[in-house]
Amino acid sequence: MGEIKVSNKQVVIPGEVLAEGMDYVPTGSAYREEDKILSMQTGLVEVSNRVIKVIPLSGPYFPREGDTIIGRISDVLLSGWRVEMNTAYEAILPVKDAVNEFVGRGADLSKFFDIGDLIFCSVSRVTSQMLIDLSMKDRNSRKLFGGRLLGIAPVKIPRVIGKKASMVAMLKNATGCKVYVGKNGLIWIDGDPKMEQVLVKALQMIDEQAHTSGLTERVKKFLEKETGNKIGDNDELQQKN
Amino acid sequence: MLSSKSAKQHLAKYLKEGLRYDSRELDEYREITIETGVSSTAEGSARVKLGKTEVIAGIKLSLETPYPDTPENGNLMVEVSLPSLASPEYESGPPGIDAIEFSRVVDRGIREGKIIDTKKLCLRPGEKVWNVSIDIVVINNDGNIMDASGIAAMAALLDTTMPKLEGDTVSYKEKTKNRLPISSWVVPATVHKVGDHFLVDLTCEEEEASDGRLTLAAKEDGRIYALQKGGDSPLSKEELDAMLKLGLASGKKILAKLKEVLK
Amino acid sequence: MMSFSKRIDGRSLTDLRPMEAKVGVIDKADGSAYFKIGNTAAYAAVYGPRQMLPRFMQDPRKGVLRCSYSMMPFSGMGERVRPGQNRRAKEISMVTEKAILPVVDIEKFPNSVVDVFIELPQTDAGSRCAGITAAALALADAGIPMKDMISSVACGKIDDKLLVDLRYEEEAFEGEVCDIPFAFMHNSGKMTLLQGDGAVDAESLLNLFDMAKEAAEKIYEVQKNALLDKYKVEGDLDVEQ
Numbered sequence: 001m002g003e004i005k006v007s008n009k010q011v012v013i014p015g016e017v018l019a020e021g022m023d024y025v026p027t028g029s030a031y032r033e034e035d036k037i038l039s040m041q042t043g044l045v046e047v048s049n050r051v052i053k054v055i056p057l058s059g060p061y062f063p064r065e066g067d068t069i070i071g072r073i074s075d076v077l078l079s080g081w082r083v084e085m086n087t088a089y090e091a092i093l094p095v096k097d098a099v100n101e102f103v104g105r106g107a108d109l110s111k112f113f114d115i116g117d118l119i120f121c122s123v124s125r126v127t128s129q130m131l132i133d134l135s136m137k138d139r140n141s142r143k144l145f146g147g148r149l150l151g152i153a154p155v156k157i158p159r160v161i162g163k164k165a166s167m168v169a170m171l172k173n174a175t176g177c178k179v180y181v182g183k184n185g186l187i188w189i190d191g192d193p194k195m196e197q198v199l200v201k202a203l204q205m206i207d208e209q210a211h212t213s214g215l216t217e218r219v220k221k222f223l224e225k226e227t228g229n230k231i232g233d234n235d236e237l238q239q240k241n
Numbered sequence: 242m243l244s245s246k247s248a249k250q251h252l253a254k255y256l257k258e259g260l261r262y263d264s265r266e267l268d269e270y271r272e273i274t275i276e277t278g279v280s281s282t283a284e285g286s287a288r289v290k291l292g293k294t295e296v297i298a299g300i301k302l303s304l305e306t307p308y309p310d311t312p313e314n315g316n317l318m319v320e321v322s323l324p325s326l327a328s329p330e331y332e333s334g335p336p337g338i339d340a341i342e343f344s345r346v347v348d349r350g351i352r353e354g355k356i357i358d359t360k361k362l363c364l365r366p367g368e369k370v371w372n373v374s375i376d377i378v379v380i381n382n383d384g385n386i387m388d389a390s391g392i393a394a395m396a397a398l399l400d401t402t403m404p405k406l407e408g409d410t411v412s413y414k415e416k417t418k419n420r421l422p423i424s425s426w427v428v429p430a431t432v433h434k435v436g437d438h439f440l441v442d443l444t445c446e447e448e449e450a451s452d453g454r455l456t457l458a459a460k461e462d463g464r465i466y467a468l469q470k471g472g473d474s475p476l477s478k479e480e481l482d483a484m485l486k487l488g489l490a491s492g493k494k495i496l497a498k499l500k501e502v503l504k
Numbered sequence: 505m506m507s508f509s510k511r512i513d514g515r516s517l518t519d520l521r522p523m524e525a526k527v528g529v530i531d532k533a534d535g536s537a538y539f540k541i542g543n544t545a546a547y548a549a550v551y552g553p554r555q556m557l558p559r560f561m562q563d564p565r566k567g568v569l570r571c572s573y574s575m576m577p578f579s580g581m582g583e584r585v586r587p588g589q590n591r592r593a594k595e596i597s598m599v600t601e602k603a604i605l606p607v608v609d610i611e612k613f614p615n616s617v618v619d620v621f622i623e624l625p626q627t628d629a630g631s632r633c634a635g636i637t638a639a640a641l642a643l644a645d646a647g648i649p650m651k652d653m654i655s656s657v658a659c660g661k662i663d664d665k666l667l668v669d670l671r672y673e674e675e676a677f678e679g680e681v682c683d684i685p686f687a688f689m690h691n692s693g694k695m696t697l698l699q700g701d702g703a704v705d706a707e708s709l710l711n712l713f714d715m716a717k718e719a720a721e722k723i724y725e726v727q728k729n730a731l732l733d734k735y736k737v738e739g740d741l742d743v744e745q
Contacts, residue, residue, distance in 0.1 A: 013728050
């Protein structure tokens, strides 16, 4: 009979034995090594029935099709742009997926996006060799003017977004700032300086407490205290957005 | 990662309201922590943190031949290194121009301020003198490496004791109770110009928005021993005056902090 | 000549020096650690996976692990150490890489590099082992997938005594001394680093293997606690009203 060595919500480290025997199935950052299940990353254990999952608490961003990300134009090419996106790879944004109007061959593309411009866009293709194509066809895609760019561990981005985007909606509503969250660990913000300061502190709170429960409630309390405005419950927020 | 134009515009929006990104005043340093005796192998050492910026300075003493033009004085060498450990932007290899500039400004403050009584470091004129090597290694770069390096160098000098001598051989394992002869204290203070505003102790994010900077290394009485203007924008006399005032006031505050820690 | 009888710091032959470890000490890095054992201390910082440059060093089939060991100029027992990679530092960087590579899984990141930079502010023997221990911790902090944890310690023989974790005075003992740095994988128990400096016989070496493995387990516990400490929830997280 297999034996489980860890409890639900426990923090584990790489190489730590989570279970012995063949009765459990590993997923996430858990893996099987002969008759043992081990963790491959520092992470939180989630046990449900016979499935042992490790949710990493840190780690690099791995691009997937459909991810919305923040990138920076690093070069203007003949038929598109090269984009840096906080990974080991530079992505390509083809002109046909970025601009609605007809652009003749040889036209100067820098009038649309120039080197250094920030864009909010989505990943349209990733090959096994990590050739990445981006697209701005999604209606939320846009160029980001001015503002501030912040970095956060990519694994914590889901907490910044929240369930059904509830956290980011609360942050936007409470502070009145524009907030764009990229799956690649970049967050772009722009608003009134005092409100931006509150927003940055709230993001720091999410960063530090990403692995704890009751976070949404604490962030809500913090925002209410700092802005002096009462925040409605999450359902109302979702309807507004 | 923001373009420099965007970085300037956005910080300007804050400065107009008298605000900074991290809620500090324009003339306010981040929390300064100074710790001495952080390297058991150095003759003196110090760790300085300015917020998230962290540097370690270590002093090594050795016996050498004096320079021909100063046969009765000990030698001094200052080197700041920016290892790849401390920032994604630092590259391996020989010191770049930033590291060289930091080293030379720290060096000038200590050398010209005659901080070390180098006459007392002479064993035999023209033949044997002590060489004082100050090495400053950045551990984490979140801006203002210049001031952090200078503060760490000063704190490490004050922490330094002479190793034992056996003839002309240094016995590094045995430290004596004799301190390195220090005659006065100096620290650098750097003031940046962002638009029409002057501020101190910038983070990396704020440094992106800087138009120009002035570093001065001063003693408690306000005399200045090293100066360095940096950045691309020219400065007027009025701007220089404002930056000097802020720099001198900051230097005093840092020296007071150093005194409080090392008393 | 005096024969070796007892350790100057009063340790038993199998005792390690006092240890300290902490992760997340370098904010700019993707992962970082500080590890101190006796008077030997090491910082390690991880950057990546990031683009491998120069390009000819890229491996299109997998990510590359690159380690760099460096002593700070004031970290030697005698005179100033000249900065830069001398032959000793280059060899240690290479064996460090080889000690850690068996557990690191970066196949999903072709053409990229994971850089590990090790800097020592003070050394008193065992510096490569402290560097490897810190590097493994920093990689775990960065969330780089690792199939196992690595812990490293040097053991040795002085005259006829076998002992764990030599300090400088012991390495410099006038009698017959040999110093053998080891590194072990925690779960598999296999060895990933073995070097030797000084005379030793095969039987002693096998005994030293067992002693080192037992000592490495104690180091593993210190590493594990350092990683768990980062995610420990201290006090009440609630927002004061």
